Amino acid sequence: MNLSFTVNRRARTLDIDPRVSLLDALRDHLHLTGSKKGCDHGQCGACTVLVNGRRINSCLSLAVMHEGDEIVTVEGLSDGAPSPLQAAFVKHDGFQCGFCTPGQLCSATGMLDEIAEGWPSHASADLDGPYELTQAELSERMSGNLCRCSCYPGINAAIRETAGTGDAT
Amino acid sequence: MRPFDYVRAEDPVSASRAAAQANARFIGGGTNLLDLMKLEVMAPETLVDVSRLDFGGIAEDGDGLRIGATVTNSDVAADARVRRTWPVLSRALLSGASGQLRNKATTGGNLLQRTRCPYFYDTDTACNKRRPGSGCAAMGGETRNHAILGTSDQCIALYPGDMAVALRALDATIDVQRSEGAAERFSMQDFYRLPGETPDIETVLAPGDLITAVHLPAPKGDRQIYRKVRDRASYAFALVSVAAVVRMEGGRIAHAAIGFGGLGTVPWRDPDVDAVLVGEKPSAAVFDAAADTLLRGAVPEEGTQFKVPLARRVLRAVLEEATA
Secondary structure, X not given: XXXXXXXXXXXXXXXXXXOOEHHHHHHHHOOOOOOOOOOOOOOOOOOEEEEOOEEEEHHHOEXXXXXXXXXXXXXXXXXXXXXXXXXXXXXXXOOOOOOOHHHHHHHHHHHHHHHHOOOOOOOOOOOOOOOOOOHXXXXXXXXXXXXXXOOHHHHHXXXXXXXXXXXXX | XXXXXXXXXXXXXXXXXXXXXXXXXXXXXXXXXHHHHHXXXXXXXXXXXXXXXXXXXXXXXXXXXXXXXXXXXXXXXXXXXXXXXXXXXXXXXXXXXXXXXXXXXXXXXXXXXXXXXXXXXXXXXXXXXXXOOOOEOOOOOOOOOEOOEOOEOOEOEOOOOOHHHHXXXXXXXXXXXXOOOOEEEEEHHHHEOOOOOOOOOOEOOOOOOEEEEEEEOOOOOOEEEEEEEOOOOOOOOOXXXXXXXXXXXXXXXXXXXXXXEOXXXXXXXXXXXXXXXXXXXXXXXXXXXXXXXXXXXXXXXXXXXXXXXXXXXXXXXHHHHHHO
C-alpha cells in the first residue's frame, strides 16, 4: 500500500504492508533507527515520536494511518548542533545505556509544548493552572517513558533546566 | 499479526458499510486494538480506518456539550469548557494511560476498550470472552485486576477504563450510526452489556455500527470528584475508582450520581446507591449505607477480596469531600 508523509522535514513515499507499525516503517524502511523498540506494546515509551507536533507511541500506530502527516523522530529534533534539551541531557548525564533516550527526548519535547499550551495533568492541583513544572508534574507528565537504568535524576534535571524550573547547576 | 484488508473510510456511511461484516473492525487511535492484534487476541480480517473522518470536534449543544467520536482523550481533558463545567471528566481522563496514549486514543475508541484480564491476553488459556465456550481461567487463578460486581459464572473480566466511569456519573449519552444508516442514542446504562452467558458481547453495537459522538448534558451537580486508587502513582489501571457528581441544598444531598471503576464488568453505577444518598444529611452512617448497598452483590475471588473494604473506604472519602 502506498504511503506519502513527511519525516524530519523531508517528503517520503513508501509501498508497505498495512501491518507495518509506524515504528517499523521508520526503523526498517527508512533506516531511521533512533526510535527504539522496547516493549512494542505502548508500555515503555522508547518509540515515542512527534506526529503533527504531538508525542505518540509509534509502535501502537499503523504506518498507513499517517498519510500526509508530519513525523519528527529523534534524528529530526535538531539541525546540526544539539537542541537545548539534548545538551541538557548530556550535561546532567540523563542516561546510562541510552536505549530509552530517543523516546525521552521526543516525549519531553512534546510534553514541554503541552505545558506551554496550558494542558493540565493528573498532578495539577487546579485544572485552570498555572502549571509549573514541579517534580510532581514532571513525574506525572513523563510517566509514559521508562528508564530501566533508572537515570531519572539526570533526566529530570535536564528537562527541568530546559523548562527553566530546575536548579541552576 | 494476521494479515488484514485496510480500508481508509471516506465518510461515516461508507465506513459503516465497509465494517458491516463478520470480523471487521473500525480503527481510530488503535492504542488498544493494535496491541491486541499483535498478540492475536483479536484478528480482524478488515480494518476500517475512521481516524480521519469528521465527526465534529467539541461543540456546545444547548446547555450541554457534544464531543465528536475521534476527538482525542488529550483534547477532551484540556478543553476549557470540560475543565470548567465537567471537571470530573477531565480528571478521569488525566488519571488514565500516559501522555503519548492520550494523544492518540479517541473518545469513541476509549468507550470500547477491552479488559486487561491477563487470561484474555494469554491465547494459551481458557477465556469465554476471547473464545466463547472455552471456560474461564481467571476463576480460581491469579486475580487482582478483576471485577467483583456484574460478574457471571462465565466471566469476571474487569472493565478497565476511567473515562466511561465519569461519563456514567455525568449521565452522558452515546450517539451511534447503525450500519443500515439510522442514528440512535444510548444511555451509558443501555450501551454496555453485562457478561452473563455471552461475555464476548460487550456492548449493543452490531458489526458496522459506528459511534459518532458523546453528549454531556448540563451537569446536575457542581461538586465533581474523580478519585483513583492504583498500584503505582501513574500510568496504571484502577484498583478502585470513584466518580462523584453531587449537589448540596440546605445541608442535604440534593443530587448524587456515583460511578465506579475497578469494580465492575462494565463502567458501574447503581441507582440504589444514589438513592440511599439523596435527601440525606451527610454522615458516616449514610456513607456506610451507600457502601453496603453498592457491595451487597459483590462476588470477590481470593485475589480481589481487598476491593470490598477498599471500595468502602474510597467511597466514604469521596463522599466526605463532595458533601463538605
